[in-house]
Amino acid sequence: MAIKNFFNKIFTLIELIRLPYIKRATDREFKMINSYTDYFKKKAILHNTILYQSHNGMGMSDSPLAIFKELISHPSYKGYKHIWVVNDINNPTINQYSSMSNVKFVKLHSDEYLMYLASAKYLINNHSFPSYFQKREEQIYVNTWHNTPSLYDESSNYGRVYANTQRNFLQVDYLLTDSLQNAKNLMGSYDLDGIFKGKILAEGYPRIDLVLNSNSQLVKKQLSNCTTYKSNQKLIIYSTTWKNEYFSKQNDDIKLTDFLAQLKLNIPTGFQLLLNIEGLPPATINENLKDLIIPSYMDINEILSITDFLISDNMHIINDFAFTNRPIIFFTNEEVDSFEIPVKICTDLTAVTKAMRNMSNTLTSDIKYGSETSKITPKIIDSVLNNNSSWKIYSIANEKTNLIFYCGGFLNNGITTSAINLINNIDYDRFNVIVVDNIRTDKASIENFKKINHNATKLIRVGAMNISVSEWYIHHYITKKGLINNRLEKYLPFNLYKREAQRLFGNIDYDVAIDFSGYVPFWSFIFAFGGFKKKAIYQHNDMHAEYYKKINNKFKHKQKMNLIFPIYKYFDKIIAVSKNTRDENIKNLSKYMEETKAVYVHNCIDSEKIKQQIKVNEEMVLEETTFLLSSKDISDGNLQIKGIKKPTKNKINFVTMGRLSPEKDHEKLLRAFKEFYTKKKDSMLYIIGEGVLETQLKELTYNLGLQKNVIFTGQLTNPYSLISQCDCFILSSNHEGQPMVLLENLIIGMPIIATDIPGNRSILQEDYGLIVENSVNGLVQGMEQYLNNNLPRFNMFNYTSYNKEALDKFYKEIL
Numbered sequence: 001m002a003i004k005n006f007f008n009k010i011f012t013l014i015e016l017i018r019l020p021y022i023k024r025a026t027d028r029e030f031k032m033i034n035s036y037t038d039y040f041k042k043k044a045i046l047h048n049t050i051l052y053q054s055h056n057g058m059g060m061s062d063s064p065l066a067i068f069k070e071l072i073s074h075p076s077y078k079g080y081k082h083i084w085v086v087n088d089i090n091n092p093t094i095n096q097y098s099s100m101s102n103v104k105f106v107k108l109h110s111d112e113y114l115m116y117l118a119s120a121k122y123l124i125n126n127h128s129f130p131s132y133f134q135k136r137e138e139q140i141y142v143n144t145w146h147n148t149p150s151l152y153d154e155s156s157n158y159g160r161v162y163a164n165t166q167r168n169f170l171q172v173d174y175l176l177t178d179s180l181q182n183a184k185n186l187m188g189s190y191d192l193d194g195i196f197k198g199k200i201l202a203e204g205y206p207r208i209d210l211v212l213n214s215n216s217q218l219v220k221k222q223l224s225n226c227t228t229y230k231s232n233q234k235l236i237i238y239s240t241t242w243k244n245e246y247f248s249k250q251n252d253d254i255k256l257t258d259f260l261a262q263l264k265l266n267i268p269t270g271f272q273l274l275l276n277i278e279g280l281p282p283a284t285i286n287e288n289l290k291d292l293i294i295p296s297y298m299d300i301n302e303i304l305s306i307t308d309f310l311i312s313d314n315m316h317i318i319n320d321f322a323f324t325n326r327p328i329i330f331f332t333n334e335e336v337d338s339f340e341i342p343v344k345i346c347t348d349l350t351a352v353t354k355a356m357r358n359m360s361n362t363l364t365s366d367i368k369y370g371s372e373t374s375k376i377t378p379k380i381i382d383s384v385l386n387n388n389s390s391w392k393i394y395s396i397a398n399e400k401t402n403l404i405f406y407c408g409g410f411l412n413n414g415i416t417t418s419a420i421n422l423i424n425n426i427d428y429d430r431f432n433v434i435v436v437d438n439i440r441t442d443k444a445s446i447e448n449f450k451k452i453n454h455n456a457t458k459l460i461r462v463g464a465m466n467i468s469v470s471e472w473y474i475h476h477y478i479t480k481k482g483l484i485n486n487r488l489e490k491y492l493p494f495n496l497y498k499r500e501a502q503r504l505f506g507n508i509d510y511d512v513a514i515d516f517s518g519y520v521p522f523w524s525f526i527f528a529f530g531g532f533k534k535k536a537i538y539q540h541n542d543m544h545a546e547y548y549k550k551i552n553n554k555f556k557h558k559q560k561m562n563l564i565f566p567i568y569k570y571f572d573k574i575i576a577v578s579k580n581t582r583d584e585n586i587k588n589l590s591k592y593m594e595e596t597k598a599v600y601v602h603n604c605i606d607s608e609k610i611k612q613q614i615k616v617n618e619e620m621v622l623e624e625t626t627f628l629l630s631s632k633d634i635s636d637g638n639l640q641i642k643g644i645k646k647p648t649k650n651k652i653n654f655v656t657m658g659r660l661s662p663e664k665d666h667e668k669l670l671r672a673f674k675e676f677y678t679k680k681k682d683s684m685l686y687i688i689g690e691g692v693l694e695t696q697l698k699e700l701t702y703n704l705g706l707q708k709n710v711i712f713t714g715q716l717t718n719p720y721s722l723i724s725q726c727d728c729f730i731l732s733s734n735h736e737g738q739p740m741v742l743l744e745n746l747i748i749g750m751p752i753i754a755t756d757i758p759g760n761r762s763i764l765q766e767d768y769g770l771i772v773e774n775s776v777n778g779l780v781q782g783m784e785q786y787l788n789n790n791l792p793r794f795n796m797f798n799y800t801s802y803n804k805e806a807l808d809k810f811y812k813e814i815l
Contacts, residue, residue, distance in 0.1 A: 017473075019476075020034075020469050020472045020473070021469075024469075029132075029464075030464075032109060032114060032132060033132050033464060033465075033466055033467060034467070034468060034469060034472075035111060035114050036114040036117065036118055036132050036133075036466060037466040037467055037468045037471075038468055039114055039115045039117075039118035039119060040118040040134070040136065040466060040499075041468065043115060043118055043119040044119065045119055045120075045121055045136065045138045045139065046081070046116075046119050046120055046121060047121045048079050048080045048081060048121065049080070049081045049082075049083060049116065049119070049120040049121055049122070050068075050071070050080055050081070050082050050083065050120060050121070050122040050123075050124060051083045051085065051116050051117060051120035051122065051123050051124065052064040052065075052067070052068055052082065052083065052084050052085065052124045052125075053085040053108075053123075053124070053125045053126075053127075053129065054085075054125070054126050054127075054146075055126065055127060055146065055296075056087075056108065056127065057085045057086050057087040057107075057108035058086075058087060058296050058297060059086060059087075059088075059091055059093060059296065059297030059298070059299070060084060060086070060091075060093055060094065060297075060299065061126075061297075061298075061299035061300070061301070062126045062144065062146050062207050062299065062301065063124075063126055063144035063146070063176065063205050063206040063207040064124045064125065064126055064144060065207075065210065065299055065301075065302075066206035066207050066208075066209045066210050066301075066377050067124055067142075067144075067206050067377055067380065067381060068082055068084070069210075069377075070206075070209070070375070070377040070378060070381060071381065072097075072100070072102075072103070074378075077381075077385070078102070080102065081102050081103075081104070082102060082103045082104070083104050083105075083106060083116045083120060084097075084103070084104070084105045084106070085105075085106055085107075085108050085113060086105050086106075086107065086108070087107065087108050088297070089105055089107055091297045092222075092225070092226065092297065093222065093297055093298060093299075109130070117129065117133060118136070120139070121138070121139060121140065122139070122140050122142065122384070122385070123135070123139060123140070123141045123142065124142045124144065125141075125142075125143055125144070125168075126143070126144045126145060126146040127145075127146055127165065127168075128164055128165045128167075128168035129168060130164070130463075131160070131164045131167070131462050131463025131464075132463055132464070132466055132503075133168070133171070134171060134466065134499070134502055134503040134506075135171040135173075135506070140173045140174070140384065141171050141172050141173050141174070142172075142173065142174045142176065142384055143168070143169065143172045143174070143175050143176070143198075144176045144205060144206060144207075145175065145176065145177060145186060145205075146316070159439075160439065160462050162190070162460070163439060163460035163461070163462035164462045164463070165190060166190045166191065166192065166459065166460065167459075167462060167463075167503075167504065167506070169187070169190055169192055169196060169198070169506075170192070170195075170196070170197075170504075170505060170506030170507060170508060171506040171507065172196075172198040172506075172507075173198055173199060173507075174198060174199050174200075174201060174383070174384055175196075175198045175199070175200050175201070176201050176204075176205060176206070176380060177200060177201070177202050177205070178202065178203070178204045178205060179202050180200065180202045180394050180396075182202075183200045183202060183394065183396060184396055187396060191457050191458055191459075192457060193396070193457070194396070194397065194398040194400065194432050194457075195397060195398075195402065195432050195434065195457055195508050195509075196396055196397060197395075197397050197506075197507040197508060197509075198507070199393045199394070199395065200393065200394040200395065200396065201380060201383055201389070201391060201393060201394075202391075202392075202394055203376060203379065203380075203391050204376040205320075205376065206376055206377040206380055207301045207320060208301075208320060208323055208376055209375050209376055209377045210299060210301035210302050210304075210305065211301050211302075211304045211305050211320050211321065211323055211324060212305065212323055212324070213305075213375065214301075214302045214305040214306075216305060216306050219302045219303060219305060219306050220306055222298065223274075223294070223298070223303060223306075226294075226295050226298065227274055227291055227292060227293070227294060227295075228272070228274075228291040228292060229272065229274060230272060233270060233271060233272040234270060234271045234272070234308040234360075235271070235272060235274060235306060235307050235308050236267060236271050236272065236273050236274070236307070236308065236309055236310075236311065236356065237273075237274055237275075237276055237294075237303065237304070237307045237310050237311070237312075238260070238263060238273060238274075238275050238276070238311040238312065238331075239275075239276040239277075239300065239310065239311070239312040239314050239317045240256075240276075240277055240278075240312060240313055240314060240331075241277065241278045241279055241314065256277075257289065259349065260275060260289055260292075261288075261289065262349055263311075263349065263352065264289070264292070266349070266352075266353040266356070267356070268356055268357050268360040270360070271308070271356075271360060273292060274292050274293075274294055274303075275289070275292045275293050275294065276294045276300050276303070276317075277293065278296075278314075300317065301320060304317075304320060304321050304324070305324075307321065307324075307326070308326060308327075309326055309327035309328065309329070309356075309359050310326070310327070310328045310329065311328075311329040311331050311352060311356075312328070312329075312330070312331065313330065313331055313332050318330065318341070318343065319341070322341040322342075327344070327359040328341070328342070328343040328344065329343065329344050329345075329346055329352060329355050329356070329359075330343040330344065330345045330346070331346050331347075331352055332345070332346075332347065333347050333348075344359070379391060398432065400429075400430060400431050400432045401430065401431050401432070401511045401512065401815070402431070402432045402434055402508060402509050402510070402511040402512065403426070403431050403432065403433050403434065403511070403512050403514060403814070404434045404436060404505070404510075404511075404512065404513045404514065404527075404532070405419070405423065405433065405434065405435045405436070405514045405516050406435075406436055406437070406514075406515055406516060406517055406520070406523040406526075406527065407419035407423075407435060407437070407516045407517060408516065408517030408518075408519060408520065409437065409438070409440070409445060409517070409520075410437065410440065410444075410445040410448035410449045411444065411445060411448075412444050412448070412659075412690070412715050413659055414540070414658075414737075414739065414740045414741070415516070415517060415519075415540050416448050417740045418540070418577070418603040418604065418738075418740050419516050420448065420451050420452060420606070421603065421604040421605055421606045421740075422516075422603070422604045422810065423435065423452055423453055423456055424451075424452070424453045424604075424606060425604045425606075425803065425807055426453075426807070427807075428453070428455040428456075432457065433453070433455070433456040433457065434456070434457045434459055434505075434508070435452055435456050435457070435458050435459065436459045436460075436461060436504065436505075436523075437449065437458070437459075437460065437461065438460070438461050439460055439461070439462065444715070447717075459504070459505075461504060463503070465496060465499070465500045465503070466499055466500070466503060467496060471493045471495075471496045474491055474492075474493045475493055475496060478491065478492065478563070479521070479563065482559065482562025482563055482566075483562065483563055483565075483566035483567065484562050484565075484566065486566065489566065492529075494529045497525045497526050497528070497529040497530060498529055498530055498531050500526055500530070501526050501527075501529075501530030501531060501532075502530075502531075504526075505530075510530065510531055510532045510533060511532070511533050511534065512532065512533065512534045512535075512536070512814050512815070513527040513530060513532035513534070513535045513536070514527075514535075514536050514537075514538070514814065515527045515528075515535075515536070515537040515538065515571075516538050517538070518537050518538045518539055518540060518543075518564065519557065519560060519564075520560070521560050521563040521564055524537060524563070524564050524567060525563075525567070527571075528567050528570040528571060529570065534572050534573075534814065534815070535570070535571045535572050535573075536571060536572060536573040536574075536575050536813070536814050537564075537568065537571045537573075537574055537575070538575050538576075538577065539574060539575065539576040539577070539581065539582070539585055539737065540577055540737040540738075541581065541663075541735060541736060541737040541759070542581060542584050542585065542588070542735040542736075542737070542757075542758065542759070543561065543565075543585050543588070543589060544584070544585070544588035544589060545663065545734070545735040546561065546663075546735070547561045547565075549662055549663060550662065551661065551662060551692050551693075552692070565589060565591075565592040566592060568589075568592045568593050568597075569592070569593075569594065569597075571597065572597065573597055573599055573813050573814065574593055574597050574598045574599070575599055575600065575601050575813060576598065576599070576600045576601075576737065577600065577601065577602065577603050577737040577738035577759075578600055578602065578737060578738040578758070578759060578762030578763070579600045579762060580758030580759065580761055580762040581600065581736075581737045581738060581758055581759055581762065582598055582599065582600040583758070584758050585598065586598050599813050600809075601806065601809045601810045601813055602738060602802070602805070602806040602809065603738050603740055603743065603806065604803055604806050604807060604810075605740070605743045605744060605747065605799055605802070605803060607747050607799045607800070607803070610720055610744050610747045610748060611747070611748070613718045613719070613720040613721055614720050614721065614724045614748060616718055616721055617721050619646065620641070620643055625645060625646075626645075626646040627643030627644060627645060627646060628643060628644045628645075628646050628721060628722055628725075629641060629642070629643045630642045630643055630644055630713065630714075630716055630717075630718075630722075631717070644686070644711060644713050644722060645711060646725065647684065647686070647722075647725045647726050647727075650682060651682045651683060651684050652680060652682065652683040652684070652727055652728075652786075652787060653683075653684045653685075653686065653725070653726040653727045653728075654673065654683065654684065654685045654686070654726065654727065654728050654729075654730050654783065655685070655686040655687075655688065655722065655723050655726040655728075655729055655730070656669060656685070656686070656687055656688065656729065656730045656731060656732065657687075657688035657689055657719055657723070657729075657741050658688075658689050658731070658733070658739075658741060659689055659690070659691040660687075660689050660690060660691030660692065660693045660694045660697055661691045661692055661693060662693065662734075663733055663734050663735050663736075664689075664691075664732065664733050664734075665732050665733060665734050665755075666687060666693065666697050666732065667693075667697065667700060668732050668775070668776055668779065669685075669687075669730060669732035669779060670685075670697065670700055670701060670704060670706065670710065671704070671776045672732070672776045672777075672779035672780045672783065673685045673706065673709075673710070673779075673783070674704045674705075674706060675776070675780045676780055676783045676784065676787075677706065677709060679784075680787060683709065684709050684710075684711065685706075685709065685710045685711070686710075686711050686713060686722060686726060687710065687711070687712050687713065688713045688714075688715075688716055688719050688722065688723075689713075689714075689715060690714050690715045694712070697712070698712060720744070720748065723745065723748070723750065724748055724750075726750075727751070727786070728750070728751045728752070728753060728783075728786050729741075729742075729745045729750045729751070729752050729753070730752075730753045730754070730779065730782070730783070731752070731753070731754040731755065731760060732755055732779060733754075733755060733757060733759070733760070734755070734757065734774065735757055735758075735759065736757060736758075736759030736760060737759050738759055738762055738763065739754075739759055739760065739763065742754060742760065742763045742764065742769070743763060743799075743802075746763070746768055746769075746797035746799070747797065747799050749796075749797075751769070751770075751786060751791055751794070752764065752768070752769030752770065752794075753769065753770045753772060753779070753782035753783065753785075753786065754769055754770070754771055754772070755771075755772060755773075755774040755778065755779070756771045756772060756773055756774050756778070757774055766795060767792065767793075767794055767795045768794055768795055768797055769794060770782055770785065770786075770791055770792065
């Protein structure tokens, strides 16, 4: 047996050694992260090197191109090396620079790209770098932003692009924009109000210099090489996006390609049409139109410099072209109130055709291309490279303390409820609240995430930790083995977790980190070792009991707690949700907890939400039975309704709510209800919630013969519409922290029966409810006391005073 164990250990070790190399060979993203991390940690900063990236490597374009052109034309900057990121090394526009020794082109995600991204002193981008990017302290990141910002939409789906753009902004040193208000709008659209730390240069975009000052002869030559452009004809540009709303709302026979063909036929004499269509799939355009398409690698701003008039619905293109004072047609089917710039608004092809003819007659025969307008770009370069700005530099960061929360994934549970209640009650005049979470895909988590106060910043984690192979070994070994063996603790890759915090949170002030979950080792590690000024971790339960909790004969939390318990000492405060729970955890976890760090803060409650839910009560009568509607869904002409049999006055209606999991011990409740039911047949039990034991509990209900008197409602978005119509609330848990459901029932004045455990006592011990022995018999006696109208007179719960005390204590402990 000893020999067998020895060889098993050897085999496990070999597999561990092989695994990251197999992963590098099969997982391209993991390999990139490894390589980038090595350069990030080891490669010296290249002080006179500038890396440019525009539209994710589509080509040399936009403001990065304007900055590049200004630098290579100016003798003062001849010592700089310029690195351009492109998807296609054979891009025709790069040929004119290929002979320059200080200009280099690298392919996006290539090893050279990773090296320069990690080491170039200056990084210039008009959108965002990949999710593995994080700025080193010595680097300077200039974001020139390429689009008109959209306002933040609370109902929007947080995709990877949104999340990574948001994360990029937190790394930015300089943000270029044309006004302070647009900078505020942009940060608002990415939910970064008040916490964005970058310097704002609000004097305009370098790309405007390309519109006003490009070499017209060179642009015309480049355009004629890739399209049907003729220099002896005036130029009309139609610029839109492939997913244009105008066309997506039309009938099938009116498509973008049909419109383009008709537009071409109606071009005035002496004019020619070229098309700039973002995101256009090449196969969708007719052959006779393909030569009109401007290739994506050409810069639209330079082409605008030789354009005679523009047709577009793209606001950033319209705003840029407006600097030329040449005619613009705004083509849309939407109602438009007014424009700050002179445009002709057209809603159909006939109107566009008429406008083109009128405009063609007003154009002078010889437009002068180019401008003597004072350039924006040199002043921006002077600000960034020489730290010598003649402009005012703005900041929109406020002076509030940042509270950074992780809340456990926003599943349907008590932790989520208490997190939302706390975040919604915090004083936003004093604090910036930042809630970080992974991208959620399940409906319940998405809906819960939306319930967070709109003043809070929601940061979405995208990408993976930047990790080296050696760090991967250590991290995964410790994750598997745990830290109960304290000899492993000295091998913890502290810098890995600090680096990940910096990748996620960038330049923001690392004031207070609050691991409100306390169950997820990854986030506990990030908050413990991320470089935060103050750190707190919550305990929502009797953590010793949680450690030994089993589901389907497997420990649910043991492996996670083997990682979390030993790092309690790295937090400034260990916050239990009740005094009794704190005392229980101090007693059982004294090995890991310093008593001076162990405090308690009661959960906050949302009394207005509970009182509002009671008022919402939709009913339906079917076959002489009244149902409370729990959900309605109308889609594709179909109506789906779910309902719950309404409690009636001629029966005693008990109700409970919570996860269907072992610690709630619904089995004990069902067996107690069976005993009570044998004496009182006209009684009902409503069980609100869902969980891993649902099937098992329903089988028990059937075996006990209670299927007509026990109703499993599932998860309810509005449970208090049902609870308020029941007679008595019962909580049968074996262990709790501070059960939110008891606090909420106190708000509506429900009679309560609860088992004698620390969490329940912490709420009910001041005569707010009946505490019974934690057993079947104890619950039966409690139900019989209610039946006999023998419950004691309970005190009224002052939820306003309770909430104020809870918040005051929260502020005291985290600051």
